[in-house]
Amino acid sequence: EVQLVESGGGLVQPGGSLTLSCAASGFTFSNYAMNWFRQAPGKGLEWVSRITSGGALTYYADSVKGRFTISRDNAKNTLYLQLNSLKTEDTAMYYCAKDASRGQGTQVTVSS
Secondary structure, three states: OOOEEEOOOOOOOOOOEEEEEEEOOOOOOOHHHEEEEEEEOOOEEEEEEEEEOOOOOEEEEOOOOOOOEEEOOOOOEEEEEEEEEOOOOOOOEEEEEEOOOOOOOEEEOOOO
C-alpha cells in the first residue's frame, strides 16, 4: 500500500522560507517520478513541481519557478520541497503525490 506522509508546514511571514518533506513507503520510491501539488482555500488542486525518479530532471509551475526547489533522497525514501521568498498567495495545503496517490498534506500559511 502506497503511503505518503508530508510534514514541515507552518506559519511563516512573507519572504520567509520553509522545507517540506514527504516520507514514502509501500513502493520502490527510487523507481518513480514524484510531484508536489497544492490547494489554496476555495480553489482547485494546482500542480507545483515534478522530479524524475533519479532526481536528474525537475519541473516547476511558473508561479513558483525560481523560488521553490524540489529534491529527493532515494536512500531515505524522502521527497523535499524547499520554499523560499514565500508570498501570501503561496498559502495552501501542500501534497506530495505518486501517480494518483497523495498524502494527507501539510498546511503552509504565509501571513504577516
